[in-house]
Amino acid sequence: MELYIEKGFEQATVAEIAERAGLTARTFFRYFADKREVLFAGSANLQDALVAALESAPATASPMEAVAAALDRAAAFLGEAREFSQKRQAVIAANAELRERELIKLAHLSDALADGLRRRGVADPRASLAAETGVAVFRVAFERWLGDPGSRDLEQIMRESLDELKALTA
Amino acid sequence: MELYIEKGFEQATVAEIAERAGLTARTFFRYFADKREVLFAGSANLQDALVAALESAPATASPMEAVAAALDRAAAFLGEAREFSQKRQAVIAANAELRERELIKLAHLSDALADGLRRRGVADPRASLAAETGVAVFRVAFERWLGDPGSRDLEQIMRESLDELKALTA
DNA sequence: GCACGTGATGTCACTGTGCGCCATCACCTA
DNA sequence: TAGGTGATGGCGCACAGTGACATCACGTGC
Numbered sequence: 001m002e003l004y005i006e007k008g009f010e011q012a013t014v015a016e017i018a019e020r021a022g023l024t025a026r027t028f029f030r031y032f033a034d035k036r037e038v039l040f041a042g043s044a045n046l047q048d049a050l051v052a053a054l055e056s057a058p059a060t061a062s063p064m065e066a067v068a069a070a071l072d073r074a075a076a077f078l079g080e081a082r083e084f085s086q087k088r089q090a091v092i093a094a095n096a097e098l099r100e101r102e103l104i105k106l107a108h109l110s111d112a113l114a115d116g117l118r119r120r121g122v123a124d125p126r127a128s129l130a131a132e133t134g135v136a137v138f139r140v141a142f143e144r145w146l147g148d149p150g151s152r153d154l155e156q157i158m159r160e161s162l163d164e165l166k167a168l169t170a
Numbered sequence: 171m172e173l174y175i176e177k178g179f180e181q182a183t184v185a186e187i188a189e190r191a192g193l194t195a196r197t198f199f200r201y202f203a204d205k206r207e208v209l210f211a212g213s214a215n216l217q218d219a220l221v222a223a224l225e226s227a228p229a230t231a232s233p234m235e236a237v238a239a240a241l242d243r244a245a246a247f248l249g250e251a252r253e254f255s256q257k258r259q260a261v262i263a264a265n266a267e268l269r270e271r272e273l274i275k276l277a278h279l280s281d282a283l284a285d286g287l288r289r290r291g292v293a294d295p296r297a298s299l300a301a302e303t304g305v306a307v308f309r310v311a312f313e314r315w316l317g318d319p320g321s322r323d324l325e326q327i328m329r330e331s332l333d334e335l336k337a338l339t340a
Numbered sequence: 341g342c343a344c345g346t347g348a349t350g351t352c353a354c355t356g357t358g359c360g361c362c363a364t365c366a367c368c369t370a
Numbered sequence: 371t372a373g374g375t376g377a378t379g380g381c382g383c384a385c386a387g388t389g390a391c392a393t394c395a396c397g398t399g400c
Contacts, residue, residue, distance in 0.1 A: 132306035
Protein backbone atom coordinates (compact mmCIF):
# COMPACT_ATOMS: atom_id res chain seq x y z
CA MET A 1 0.00 0.00 0.00
CA GLU A 2 2.94 2.31 0.66
CA LEU A 3 4.01 2.09 -2.95
CA TYR A 4 0.49 2.47 -4.27
CA ILE A 5 0.21 5.70 -2.28
CA GLU A 6 3.62 6.98 -3.34
CA LYS A 7 3.47 6.30 -7.06
CA GLY A 8 -0.07 5.28 -7.77
CA PHE A 9 -1.28 1.76 -8.42
CA GLU A 10 -0.45 1.60 -12.13
CA GLN A 11 3.00 3.12 -11.79
CA ALA A 12 4.07 0.73 -9.07
CA THR A 13 5.41 -2.47 -10.60
CA VAL A 14 5.27 -5.83 -8.92
CA ALA A 15 9.07 -6.00 -9.07
CA GLU A 16 9.25 -2.83 -6.96
CA ILE A 17 6.72 -4.07 -4.46
CA ALA A 18 8.56 -7.35 -4.11
CA GLU A 19 11.89 -5.61 -3.73
CA ARG A 20 10.57 -3.44 -0.90
CA ALA A 21 9.20 -6.54 0.79
CA GLY A 22 12.55 -8.27 0.39
CA LEU A 23 11.57 -10.93 -2.10
CA THR A 24 11.12 -11.48 -5.82
CA ALA A 25 8.17 -10.91 -8.09
CA ARG A 26 7.84 -14.65 -8.57
CA THR A 27 7.32 -15.13 -4.86
CA PHE A 28 4.85 -12.24 -4.70
CA PHE A 29 2.64 -14.06 -7.18
CA ARG A 30 2.74 -17.17 -5.01
CA TYR A 31 1.10 -15.23 -2.18
CA PHE A 32 -1.24 -13.02 -4.21
CA ALA A 33 -3.04 -14.03 -7.36
CA ASP A 34 -2.37 -10.62 -8.90
CA LYS A 35 -1.26 -7.10 -8.19
CA ARG A 36 -4.70 -6.04 -6.95
CA GLU A 37 -5.28 -8.86 -4.55
CA VAL A 38 -2.69 -7.62 -2.09
CA LEU A 39 -5.10 -4.87 -1.02
CA PHE A 40 -7.90 -7.34 -0.34
CA ALA A 41 -6.09 -10.00 1.65
CA GLY A 42 -8.30 -9.43 4.69
CA SER A 43 -11.62 -9.65 2.91
CA ALA A 44 -12.05 -13.39 3.52
CA ASN A 45 -11.81 -12.78 7.27
CA LEU A 46 -14.42 -10.07 7.10
CA GLN A 47 -16.75 -12.28 5.11
CA ASP A 48 -16.39 -15.19 7.53
CA ALA A 49 -17.13 -12.91 10.47
CA LEU A 50 -20.27 -11.49 8.85
CA VAL A 51 -21.60 -14.89 7.88
CA ALA A 52 -20.98 -16.15 11.41
CA ALA A 53 -22.86 -13.16 12.82
CA LEU A 54 -25.75 -13.79 10.46
CA GLU A 55 -25.88 -17.43 11.43
CA SER A 56 -25.81 -16.75 15.15
CA ALA A 57 -28.76 -14.37 14.98
CA PRO A 58 -31.78 -15.78 16.83
CA ALA A 59 -33.85 -18.19 14.80
CA THR A 60 -36.85 -15.92 15.27
CA ALA A 61 -35.09 -12.98 13.58
CA SER A 62 -36.46 -11.83 10.24
CA PRO A 63 -34.15 -11.89 7.18
CA MET A 64 -33.42 -8.18 7.47
CA GLU A 65 -32.80 -8.51 11.20
CA ALA A 66 -30.26 -11.24 10.54
CA VAL A 67 -28.63 -9.03 7.91
CA ALA A 68 -28.62 -6.17 10.42
CA ALA A 69 -26.73 -8.41 12.84
CA ALA A 70 -24.12 -8.99 10.15
CA LEU A 71 -23.89 -5.23 9.57
CA ASP A 72 -23.29 -4.69 13.27
CA ARG A 73 -20.49 -7.21 13.11
CA ALA A 74 -19.02 -5.39 10.12
CA ALA A 75 -19.06 -2.14 12.05
CA ALA A 76 -17.19 -3.78 14.91
CA PHE A 77 -14.73 -5.32 12.50
CA LEU A 78 -13.92 -2.14 10.60
CA GLY A 79 -14.81 0.54 13.09
CA GLU A 80 -11.43 0.52 14.82
CA ALA A 81 -9.18 1.24 11.88
CA ARG A 82 -10.68 4.36 10.37
CA GLU A 83 -7.40 5.99 9.33
CA PHE A 84 -6.13 2.85 7.66
CA SER A 85 -9.46 2.39 5.90
CA GLN A 86 -9.32 5.95 4.63
CA LYS A 87 -5.88 5.47 3.10
CA ARG A 88 -6.83 2.15 1.59
CA GLN A 89 -10.07 3.51 0.20
CA ALA A 90 -8.28 6.49 -1.33
CA VAL A 91 -5.97 4.12 -3.19
CA ILE A 92 -8.88 2.03 -4.40
CA ALA A 93 -10.94 5.02 -5.45
CA ALA A 94 -8.07 6.31 -7.56
CA ASN A 95 -7.95 3.27 -9.81
CA ALA A 96 -10.64 1.59 -11.88
CA GLU A 97 -9.15 -1.89 -11.68
CA LEU A 98 -9.07 -1.73 -7.91
CA ARG A 99 -12.66 -0.56 -7.81
CA GLU A 100 -13.59 -3.56 -9.90
CA ARG A 101 -11.87 -5.88 -7.49
CA GLU A 102 -13.57 -4.25 -4.54
CA LEU A 103 -16.96 -4.68 -6.17
CA ILE A 104 -16.47 -8.37 -6.80
CA LYS A 105 -15.37 -8.86 -3.21
CA LEU A 106 -18.61 -7.23 -2.09
CA ALA A 107 -20.54 -9.38 -4.54
CA HIS A 108 -18.94 -12.47 -3.03
CA LEU A 109 -19.91 -11.17 0.37
CA SER A 110 -23.46 -10.75 -0.82
CA ASP A 111 -23.51 -14.28 -2.20
CA ALA A 112 -22.20 -15.66 1.08
CA LEU A 113 -24.84 -13.78 3.06
CA ALA A 114 -27.56 -15.02 0.70
CA ASP A 115 -26.31 -18.58 1.24
CA GLY A 116 -26.45 -18.04 4.97
CA LEU A 117 -30.02 -16.80 4.73
CA ARG A 118 -31.01 -19.81 2.66
CA ARG A 119 -29.56 -22.06 5.35
CA ARG A 120 -31.87 -20.22 7.74
CA GLY A 121 -34.78 -21.26 5.58
CA VAL A 122 -35.24 -18.01 3.64
CA ALA A 123 -36.32 -18.69 0.09
CA ASP A 124 -35.12 -16.98 -3.07
CA PRO A 125 -35.44 -14.31 -4.31
CA ARG A 126 -35.98 -13.00 -0.81
CA ALA A 127 -32.59 -14.23 0.35
CA SER A 128 -30.73 -12.65 -2.58
CA LEU A 129 -32.57 -9.36 -2.23
CA ALA A 130 -31.98 -9.11 1.50
CA ALA A 131 -28.28 -9.84 1.02
CA GLU A 132 -27.89 -7.42 -1.87
CA THR A 133 -29.62 -4.59 -0.12
CA GLY A 134 -27.70 -5.30 3.06
CA VAL A 135 -24.45 -4.93 1.18
CA ALA A 136 -25.76 -1.76 -0.44
CA VAL A 137 -26.45 -0.33 3.00
CA PHE A 138 -22.99 -1.40 4.11
CA ARG A 139 -21.38 0.30 1.16
CA VAL A 140 -23.24 3.56 1.57
CA ALA A 141 -22.71 3.66 5.34
CA PHE A 142 -19.03 2.81 5.11
CA GLU A 143 -18.42 5.56 2.58
CA ARG A 144 -20.31 8.07 4.72
CA TRP A 145 -18.33 7.05 7.77
CA LEU A 146 -15.01 7.52 6.02
CA GLY A 147 -15.96 11.00 4.89
CA ASP A 148 -17.67 12.03 8.13
CA PRO A 149 -15.78 14.96 9.69
CA GLY A 150 -17.08 14.17 13.17
CA SER A 151 -15.90 10.56 12.85
CA ARG A 152 -19.18 9.29 14.20
CA ASP A 153 -19.63 5.70 15.13
CA LEU A 154 -19.74 3.33 12.14
CA GLU A 155 -22.36 1.17 13.81
CA GLN A 156 -24.58 4.18 14.31
CA ILE A 157 -24.26 5.25 10.68
CA MET A 158 -25.05 1.69 9.57
CA ARG A 159 -28.24 1.73 11.60
CA GLU A 160 -29.23 5.14 10.28
CA SER A 161 -28.69 4.02 6.70
CA LEU A 162 -30.76 0.91 7.26
CA ASP A 163 -33.56 3.04 8.70
CA GLU A 164 -33.28 5.34 5.72
CA LEU A 165 -33.74 2.36 3.42
CA LYS A 166 -36.83 1.25 5.33
CA ALA A 167 -38.30 4.74 4.98
CA LEU A 168 -37.54 4.74 1.24
CA THR A 169 -39.37 1.54 0.46
CA ALA A 170 -42.24 2.17 2.86
CA MET B 171 -18.57 -13.16 -28.39
CA GLU B 172 -18.34 -16.05 -30.83
CA LEU B 173 -14.76 -16.69 -29.87
CA TYR B 174 -15.43 -16.29 -26.16
CA ILE B 175 -18.09 -18.98 -26.46
CA GLU B 176 -15.94 -21.28 -28.58
CA LYS B 177 -12.69 -21.16 -26.61
CA GLY B 178 -13.50 -19.35 -23.42
CA PHE B 179 -12.58 -15.77 -22.61
CA GLU B 180 -9.05 -16.42 -21.37
CA GLN B 181 -8.10 -18.73 -24.23
CA ALA B 182 -9.24 -16.32 -26.91
CA THR B 183 -6.43 -13.91 -27.76
CA VAL B 184 -7.01 -10.41 -29.05
CA ALA B 185 -5.06 -11.30 -32.17
CA GLU B 186 -7.58 -14.05 -32.94
CA ILE B 187 -10.55 -11.79 -32.30
CA ALA B 188 -9.09 -9.12 -34.54
CA GLU B 189 -8.29 -11.62 -37.26
CA ARG B 190 -11.88 -12.90 -37.30
CA ALA B 191 -13.10 -9.32 -37.53
CA GLY B 192 -10.69 -8.63 -40.39
CA LEU B 193 -8.38 -6.21 -38.67
CA THR B 194 -5.31 -6.12 -36.45
CA ALA B 195 -4.98 -6.23 -32.69
CA ARG B 196 -3.76 -2.63 -32.68
CA THR B 197 -6.98 -1.50 -34.31
CA PHE B 198 -9.04 -3.56 -31.88
CA PHE B 199 -7.49 -1.59 -29.03
CA ARG B 200 -8.43 1.67 -30.73
CA TYR B 201 -12.09 0.69 -30.51
CA PHE B 202 -12.09 -1.09 -27.15
CA ALA B 203 -10.05 -0.14 -24.12
CA ASP B 204 -9.38 -3.79 -23.37
CA LYS B 205 -10.39 -7.33 -24.13
CA ARG B 206 -13.34 -7.23 -21.73
CA GLU B 207 -14.88 -4.01 -22.92
CA VAL B 208 -16.05 -5.51 -26.20
CA LEU B 209 -18.84 -7.31 -24.31
CA PHE B 210 -20.05 -4.10 -22.71
CA ALA B 211 -20.17 -1.76 -25.67
CA GLY B 212 -23.92 -1.21 -25.32
CA SER B 213 -23.92 -0.37 -21.64
CA ALA B 214 -23.63 3.37 -22.17
CA ASN B 215 -26.83 3.33 -24.22
CA LEU B 216 -28.66 1.42 -21.51
CA GLN B 217 -27.48 3.84 -18.88
CA ASP B 218 -28.55 6.87 -20.89
CA ALA B 219 -32.00 5.37 -21.44
CA LEU B 220 -32.49 4.63 -17.75
CA VAL B 221 -31.38 8.07 -16.66
CA ALA B 222 -33.72 9.63 -19.21
CA ALA B 223 -36.61 7.52 -17.90
CA LEU B 224 -35.82 8.53 -14.33
CA GLU B 225 -35.70 12.18 -15.31
CA SER B 226 -38.97 12.07 -17.17
CA ALA B 227 -40.86 10.59 -14.24
CA PRO B 228 -43.48 13.02 -12.88
CA ALA B 229 -42.09 15.57 -10.44
CA THR B 230 -44.50 14.29 -7.83
CA ALA B 231 -43.04 10.77 -7.97
CA SER B 232 -41.18 9.53 -4.91
CA PRO B 233 -37.51 8.50 -5.28
CA MET B 234 -38.41 4.82 -5.46
CA GLU B 235 -41.17 5.53 -7.97
CA ALA B 236 -38.69 7.34 -10.18
CA VAL B 237 -36.31 4.40 -9.86
CA ALA B 238 -39.17 2.06 -10.72
CA ALA B 239 -39.73 4.05 -13.92
CA ALA B 240 -36.09 3.50 -14.80
CA LEU B 241 -36.49 -0.24 -14.12
CA ASP B 242 -39.47 -0.34 -16.46
CA ARG B 243 -37.33 1.27 -19.11
CA ALA B 244 -34.61 -1.31 -18.52
CA ALA B 245 -37.14 -4.10 -18.98
CA ALA B 246 -38.24 -2.60 -22.29
CA PHE B 247 -34.62 -2.18 -23.35
CA LEU B 248 -33.50 -5.71 -22.56
CA GLY B 249 -36.75 -7.63 -22.71
CA GLU B 250 -36.60 -8.27 -26.44
CA ALA B 251 -33.25 -10.01 -26.68
CA ARG B 252 -33.53 -12.81 -24.15
CA GLU B 253 -31.56 -15.39 -26.11
CA PHE B 254 -28.69 -13.02 -26.79
CA SER B 255 -28.66 -11.96 -23.15
CA GLN B 256 -28.50 -15.57 -22.06
CA LYS B 257 -25.46 -16.29 -24.21
CA ARG B 258 -23.75 -13.11 -23.13
CA GLN B 259 -24.47 -13.73 -19.48
CA ALA B 260 -23.15 -17.29 -19.72
CA VAL B 261 -19.86 -15.95 -21.06
CA ILE B 262 -19.65 -13.36 -18.31
CA ALA B 263 -20.57 -15.81 -15.56
CA ALA B 264 -17.78 -18.14 -16.67
CA ASN B 265 -15.01 -15.62 -16.07
CA ALA B 266 -14.10 -13.61 -12.99
CA GLU B 267 -12.62 -10.67 -14.88
CA LEU B 268 -15.79 -10.28 -16.91
CA ARG B 269 -17.89 -10.40 -13.76
CA GLU B 270 -15.75 -7.61 -12.35
CA ARG B 271 -16.34 -5.52 -15.41
CA GLU B 272 -20.07 -6.13 -15.26
CA LEU B 273 -20.17 -5.06 -11.64
CA ILE B 274 -18.40 -1.79 -12.30
CA LYS B 275 -20.78 -1.07 -15.17
CA LEU B 276 -23.68 -1.58 -12.78
CA ALA B 277 -21.95 0.62 -10.23
CA HIS B 278 -21.63 3.35 -12.84
CA LEU B 279 -25.30 2.92 -13.59
CA SER B 280 -26.08 3.29 -9.93
CA ASP B 281 -23.99 6.45 -9.72
CA ALA B 282 -25.76 7.90 -12.73
CA LEU B 283 -29.17 7.15 -11.25
CA ALA B 284 -28.14 8.69 -7.94
CA ASP B 285 -27.03 11.81 -9.81
CA GLY B 286 -30.38 11.92 -11.56
CA LEU B 287 -32.19 11.67 -8.24
CA ARG B 288 -30.10 14.48 -6.80
CA ARG B 289 -31.07 16.62 -9.76
CA ARG B 290 -34.65 15.87 -8.78
CA GLY B 291 -33.93 17.29 -5.36
CA VAL B 292 -33.39 14.05 -3.47
CA ALA B 293 -30.75 14.46 -0.80
CA ASP B 294 -27.99 12.02 0.08
CA PRO B 295 -27.81 9.36 1.41
CA ARG B 296 -31.37 8.80 0.25
CA ALA B 297 -30.41 9.24 -3.40
CA SER B 298 -27.50 6.78 -3.20
CA LEU B 299 -29.55 4.21 -1.33
CA ALA B 300 -32.47 4.39 -3.71
CA ALA B 301 -30.14 4.01 -6.69
CA GLU B 302 -28.17 1.16 -5.15
CA THR B 303 -31.23 -0.80 -4.16
CA GLY B 304 -32.81 -0.14 -7.52
CA VAL B 305 -29.80 -1.67 -9.24
CA ALA B 306 -29.90 -4.57 -6.80
CA VAL B 307 -33.51 -5.22 -7.79
CA PHE B 308 -32.53 -4.96 -11.44
CA ARG B 309 -29.74 -7.47 -11.01
CA VAL B 310 -31.85 -10.00 -9.14
CA ALA B 311 -34.78 -9.67 -11.53
CA PHE B 312 -32.63 -9.88 -14.65
CA GLU B 313 -30.97 -13.04 -13.42
CA ARG B 314 -34.32 -14.59 -12.56
CA TRP B 315 -35.68 -13.68 -15.98
CA LEU B 316 -32.77 -15.31 -17.77
CA GLY B 317 -33.23 -18.53 -15.84
CA ASP B 318 -37.01 -18.55 -15.93
CA PRO B 319 -38.23 -21.61 -17.85
CA GLY B 320 -41.55 -19.98 -18.69
CA SER B 321 -39.75 -16.92 -20.09
CA ARG B 322 -42.11 -14.61 -18.26
CA ASP B 323 -42.10 -10.91 -18.91
CA LEU B 324 -39.03 -9.12 -17.63
CA GLU B 325 -41.07 -6.09 -16.62
CA GLN B 326 -43.35 -8.27 -14.54
CA ILE B 327 -40.43 -9.93 -12.77
CA MET B 328 -38.91 -6.50 -12.08
CA ARG B 329 -42.12 -5.37 -10.43
CA GLU B 330 -42.40 -8.54 -8.40
CA SER B 331 -38.85 -8.18 -7.16
CA LEU B 332 -39.45 -4.60 -6.19
CA ASP B 333 -42.55 -5.64 -4.26
CA GLU B 334 -40.54 -8.36 -2.60
CA LEU B 335 -38.03 -5.76 -1.46
CA LYS B 336 -40.78 -3.60 -0.03
CA ALA B 337 -42.12 -6.57 1.91
CA LEU B 338 -38.63 -7.34 3.21
CA THR B 339 -37.95 -3.91 4.66
CA ALA B 340 -41.49 -3.41 5.96
C1' DG C 341 -5.68 18.28 -61.55
C1' DC C 342 -2.62 18.90 -57.78
C1' DA C 343 -1.09 19.71 -53.13
C1' DC C 344 -2.62 19.31 -48.56
C1' DG C 345 -4.89 17.95 -44.33
C1' DT C 346 -7.37 14.36 -41.89
C1' DG C 347 -8.83 10.08 -40.15
C1' DA C 348 -8.46 5.14 -40.11
C1' DT C 349 -5.38 1.40 -40.21
C1' DG C 350 -1.06 -1.19 -40.04
C1' DT C 351 3.75 -2.15 -38.29
C1' DC C 352 7.13 -2.29 -34.92
C1' DA C 353 9.20 -2.11 -30.52
C1' DC C 354 8.61 -2.09 -25.84
C1' DT C 355 6.99 -2.66 -20.82
C1' DG C 356 4.72 -5.27 -17.52
C1' DT C 357 1.70 -9.13 -15.86
C1' DG C 358 1.26 -13.64 -14.73
C1' DC C 359 2.60 -18.49 -15.11
C1' DG C 360 5.18 -23.00 -16.00
C1' DC C 361 9.32 -25.32 -15.12
C1' DC C 362 13.39 -26.38 -12.89
C1' DA C 363 17.16 -25.41 -9.47
C1' DT C 364 18.46 -24.29 -4.91
C1' DC C 365 18.41 -24.12 -0.05
C1' DA C 366 16.89 -24.71 4.70
C1' DC C 367 14.80 -27.71 7.71
C1' DC C 368 12.91 -31.85 9.43
C1' DT C 369 12.71 -36.84 9.98
C1' DA C 370 13.72 -41.88 9.57
C1' DT D 371 23.60 -39.67 6.66
C1' DA D 372 20.09 -39.94 3.16
C1' DG D 373 15.88 -38.48 1.73
C1' DG D 374 11.58 -35.79 1.81
C1' DT D 375 9.26 -31.26 1.94
C1' DG D 376 8.23 -26.48 1.55
C1' DA D 377 9.64 -21.88 0.39
C1' DT D 378 12.16 -19.24 -2.75
C1' DG D 379 14.76 -17.72 -6.89
C1' DG D 380 15.87 -17.74 -11.82
C1' DC D 381 14.52 -18.14 -16.48
C1' DG D 382 11.76 -18.13 -20.37
C1' DC D 383 7.43 -17.39 -22.41
C1' DA D 384 2.66 -15.83 -24.07
C1' DC D 385 -0.11 -12.18 -24.06
C1' DA D 386 -2.20 -7.45 -22.93
C1' DG D 387 -1.83 -2.94 -23.85
C1' DT D 388 0.66 1.48 -25.51
C1' DG D 389 3.53 4.92 -27.97
C1' DA D 390 5.67 6.30 -32.24
C1' DC D 391 5.84 6.30 -36.94
C1' DA D 392 4.37 4.94 -41.72
C1' DT D 393 0.81 4.23 -45.05
C1' DC D 394 -3.35 4.85 -47.47
C1' DA D 395 -7.94 6.54 -48.79
C1' DC D 396 -10.72 10.43 -48.73
C1' DG D 397 -12.18 14.87 -49.34
C1' DT D 398 -11.27 20.07 -49.91
C1' DG D 399 -9.41 24.23 -51.45
C1' DC D 400 -6.77 26.39 -54.89
